Amino acid sequence: MNKITCHIITIGDEILYGHILDTNSKWLSQKIIDLGITVSKKTSIGDNNSDINYNIKKSISNYNLTIITGGLGPTNDDITKNCLNNIFDGDLVYDEKTFNHIKKIFKERNFDFTQKNKDQALVPNNCKVLLNQFGTAPGMAFEKNENILISLPGVPFEMKSLFENGCINLIKKKFTLPFIYHRMIKTVGIGESWLSDKISNWENNLDKDLSLAYLPSIGRVKLRLTGKGDDISKLKVKVKKEEKNLVSLINKYIYGYDNDELENVVGNFLTKTNKTISVAESCTGGNISSLITSVPGSSKYFTGGIVAYSNEIKINSLGIDQDTLNKYGAVSKEVAEQMAKNIRIRFNSSIGISSTGIAGPSGGTKEKPVGTIWIAFSDKEKTISKKLILTKRRDVNIVLTTINALNLLRKNLKID
Amino acid sequence: MNKITCHIITIGDEILYGHILDTNSKWLSQKIIDLGITVSKKTSIGDNNSDINYNIKKSISNYNLTIITGGLGPTNDDITKNCLNNIFDGDLVYDEKTFNHIKKIFKERNFDFTQKNKDQALVPNNCKVLLNQFGTAPGMAFEKNENILISLPGVPFEMKSLFENGCINLIKKKFTLPFIYHRMIKTVGIGESWLSDKISNWENNLDKDLSLAYLPSIGRVKLRLTGKGDDISKLKVKVKKEEKNLVSLINKYIYGYDNDELENVVGNFLTKTNKTISVAESCTGGNISSLITSVPGSSKYFTGGIVAYSNEIKINSLGIDQDTLNKYGAVSKEVAEQMAKNIRIRFNSSIGISSTGIAGPSGGTKEKPVGTIWIAFSDKEKTISKKLILTKRRDVNIVLTTINALNLLRKNLKID
Numbered sequence: 001m002n003k004i005t006c007h008i009i010t011i012g013d014e015i016l017y018g019h020i021l022d023t024n025s026k027w028l029s030q031k032i033i034d035l036g037i038t039v040s041k042k043t044s045i046g047d048n049n050s051d052i053n054y055n056i057k058k059s060i061s062n063y064n065l066t067i068i069t070g071g072l073g074p075t076n077d078d079i080t081k082n083c084l085n086n087i088f089d090g091d092l093v094y095d096e097k098t099f100n101h102i103k104k105i106f107k108e109r110n111f112d113f114t115q116k117n118k119d120q121a122l123v124p125n126n127c128k129v130l131l132n133q134f135g136t137a138p139g140m141a142f143e144k145n146e147n148i149l150i151s152l153p154g155v156p157f158e159m160k161s162l163f164e165n166g167c168i169n170l171i172k173k174k175f176t177l178p179f180i181y182h183r184m185i186k187t188v189g190i191g192e193s194w195l196s197d198k199i200s201n202w203e204n205n206l207d208k209d210l211s212l213a214y215l216p217s218i219g220r221v222k223l224r225l226t227g228k229g230d231d232i233s234k235l236k237v238k239v240k241k242e243e244k245n246l247v248s249l250i251n252k253y254i255y256g257y258d259n260d261e262l263e264n265v266v267g268n269f270l271t272k273t274n275k276t277i278s279v280a281e282s283c284t285g286g287n288i289s290s291l292i293t294s295v296p297g298s299s300k301y302f303t304g305g306i307v308a309y310s311n312e313i314k315i316n317s318l319g320i321d322q323d324t325l326n327k328y329g330a331v332s333k334e335v336a337e338q339m340a341k342n343i344r345i346r347f348n349s350s351i352g353i354s355s356t357g358i359a360g361p362s363g364g365t366k367e368k369p370v371g372t373i374w375i376a377f378s379d380k381e382k383t384i385s386k387k388l389i390l391t392k393r394r395d396v397n398i399v400l401t402t403i404n405a406l407n408l409l410r411k412n413l414k415i416d
Numbered sequence: 417m418n419k420i421t422c423h424i425i426t427i428g429d430e431i432l433y434g435h436i437l438d439t440n441s442k443w444l445s446q447k448i449i450d451l452g453i454t455v456s457k458k459t460s461i462g463d464n465n466s467d468i469n470y471n472i473k474k475s476i477s478n479y480n481l482t483i484i485t486g487g488l489g490p491t492n493d494d495i496t497k498n499c500l501n502n503i504f505d506g507d508l509v510y511d512e513k514t515f516n517h518i519k520k521i522f523k524e525r526n527f528d529f530t531q532k533n534k535d536q537a538l539v540p541n542n543c544k545v546l547l548n549q550f551g552t553a554p555g556m557a558f559e560k561n562e563n564i565l566i567s568l569p570g571v572p573f574e575m576k577s578l579f580e581n582g583c584i585n586l587i588k589k590k591f592t593l594p595f596i597y598h599r600m601i602k603t604v605g606i607g608e609s610w611l612s613d614k615i616s617n618w619e620n621n622l623d624k625d626l627s628l629a630y631l632p633s634i635g636r637v638k639l640r641l642t643g644k645g646d647d648i649s650k651l652k653v654k655v656k657k658e659e660k661n662l663v664s665l666i667n668k669y670i671y672g673y674d675n676d677e678l679e680n681v682v683g684n685f686l687t688k689t690n691k692t693i694s695v696a697e698s699c700t701g702g703n704i705s706s707l708i709t710s711v712p713g714s715s716k717y718f719t720g721g722i723v724a725y726s727n728e729i730k731i732n733s734l735g736i737d738q739d740t741l742n743k744y745g746a747v748s749k750e751v752a753e754q755m756a757k758n759i760r761i762r763f764n765s766s767i768g769i770s771s772t773g774i775a776g777p778s779g780g781t782k783e784k785p786v787g788t789i790w791i792a793f794s795d796k797e798k799t800i801s802k803k804l805i806l807t808k809r810r811d812v813n814i815v816l817t818t819i820n821a822l823n824l825l826r827k828n829l830k831i832d
Contacts, residue, residue, distance in 0.1 A: 026434045043457065286697075
């Protein structure tokens with residue numbers, strides 16, 4: 001099987017000017033690699049004729065698949081479409097389906113349907129038209145010898161919908177592709193290099209049709225195990241076998257698989273066990289509650305929280321003991337544990353969690369430097385806490401503390 | 417003055433695979449445009465010899481400035497450096513400053529200093545070496561005829577530091593560049609198209625050496641007014657004059673300029689007026705407190721908050737009247753105002769703000785569909801509220817409500 005190569009071209013001055021971040025090509029890369037195609041190059045060019053012409057002509061000769069996004073908006077519509085029409089030597093004709101679709105959109109929104117709008121339905125007569133359910137600019141697919149070029153609008157949700165409902169089938173029909181099978185294993189509470197040490201033996205002995213990628217984010221590392229081959233059922237068996245071996249090495253750090261997120265995983269645990277949770281936060285300033293409530297349906301298990309920034313609030317609203325505060329300070333095991341226990345009792349929930357620490361950049365002392373943070377967990381059986389020594393950066397400390405608090409929760413949630 | 421062109425090349429499989437988002441080239445674009453240089457093209461290629469060779473050779477002939485990031489890490493160090501050495505026909509030699517710098521880093525961290533580490537100090541003898549204060553891979557600048565090529569490491573903070581402390585001067589020395597003067601005007605509470613309507617007359621009559629860009633984000637639009645010319649003092653006068661005209665058209669929507677953020681602006685207002693704030697949140701789930709406390713030093717004016725998700729907590733911890741809840745429902749003007757007033761009194765702060773609504777995706781009714789949200793502001797003189805009709809998306813609704821609540825606060829903070 002020959003390697004199928006792809007070149008992604010994004011068109012638009014806003015990317016060259018650095019006004020927007022190019023998220024389209026990242027999304028497309030992953031989707032294209034999942035099809036068993038090699039993404040060899042990405043190019044961003046501006047809305048001008050000569051650059052578009054030059055790069056498209058070159059790409060269609062050099063790569064099996066060229067995907068263009070952008071350059072189809074009403075202001076620069078003509079440039080890209082006309083370029084494509086010239087390069088592929090076609091004639092612009094009205095596409096009836098697209099015409100009716102645009103007309104319908106304008107009627108629904110009660111907008112005037114002008115000549116310019118009508119002309120969005122003009123397409124080269126030698127392309128396959130891809131109807132854009134969510135917008136007015138259609139996608140277009142051209143073939144030249146063994147290669148294809150697909151032009152998509154730059155608006156992310158229009159582009160994504162067109163790629164998934166149309167392009168994938170078209171690409172699969174055109175090329176003989178290997179099967180790709182992914183499994184994402186998601187870890188928390190262990191750094192990338194320690195993780196790598198624990199699994200290096202296993203990783204070095206992987207079959208050549210399997211590969212592993214490390215995808216780190218703050219406090220978490222995702223491991224993507226990929227199998228590539230001609231026989232999908234054999235491949236799945238192989239990936240599952242190696243996944244099992246991998247899991248046995250790092251089980252206690254794994255919080256989920258594939259699309260699982262830490263906040264959804266603990267939310268599901270709480271739902272399944274019919275438990276509720278409340279949160280007492282100091283240094284995280286509401287970020288733990290915010291992450292928990294980002295999950296749809298979290299009102300079923302999240303009762304509420306208190307952000308106790310000042311000592312006065314810690315005493316009056318959370319009932320923290322004044323003597324404890326004086327003796328150990330607000331950033332201490334004792335205060336963290338009282339916070340978790342008291343919020344649980346006051347908010348009448350099964351579980352309470354808490355954070356207190358020095359997020360920075362100021363407020364550190366020699367004994368308790370910036371990044372010194374305590375988190376705690378309390379249910380009716382026990383109250384426990386953990387000390388974290390984090391970074392000098394406020395934003396990073398807030399996120400790391402939030403992730404650590406949810407991980408402490410995860411580890412103490414038992415499913416029977 | 418001739419147009420100076422730039423090509424940004426990012427090297428690394430992780431970008432082509434879609435594992436990471438290319439934020440480096442967005443950052444570089446803005447910095448390069450700020451120097452008066454045109455960014456004509458961006459290219460991403462993988463860690464392989466032929467692609468690196470081909471693209472670098474082509475770029476150095478076609479563009480005045482080529483900036484490469486990435487490809488200098490320990491695993492693929494040799495490829496990019498050797499490619500550059502071959503293309504520019506040099507010899508690899510040890511750079512003493514870099515050597516001593518790397519040695520020092522390894523000593524400080526107590527790591528073994530191996531041959532591979534030493535070799536990071538090898539550089540082509542015909543380049544200008546840029547010492548990397550924050551890492552081990554140095555930057556390199558090559559000249560060919562009228563053009564220059566700069567190679568930088570891919571780690572964002574190393575790249576940024578090298579660009580700002582070294583590259584900018586180098587580029588300014590090499591090319592005759594126009595002056596660029598920017599002013600960012602930041603608005604909240606008005607959509608992009610309404611803003612455009614209000615200022616279109618002004619915008620259409622701007623001098624040809626001035627230009628305006630709209631940079632929208634959720635709930636806010638930044639306007640970037642740019643002047644480009646040969647005489648910096650004349651340019652500044654021109655930009656300031658037009659800024660004044662612009663501000664007079666949209667003054668009530670402007671929350672700040674240049675690096676101001678909404679949360680910092682309200683934080684500064686609170687500090688200046690010696691006021692404190694507390695927050696009672698329902699549908700935003702802690703996000704308002706979280707944004708306020710993301711500002712370093714916010715403990716001076718933020719006393720704390722309550723996230724009251726359940727009605728029980730609204731009654732017991734916020735003292736919301738049971739009858740009000742029964743009569744008007746939790747999502748109502750009356751409950752929002754009680755929340756803002758009660759948190760202010762209970763948390764003993766000068767100001768209280770609140771949110772209550774249906775963030776979605778479920779929980780909507782015919783009378784109160786998803787996206788129906790009330791926010792309120794209370795100080796000792798008055799308690800006021802505002803109804804918001806937002807979207808169907810939970811994540812967007814949470815951010816929009818947070819921004820609207822901070823804007824309500826901003827508008828009601830008076831500076832004498």
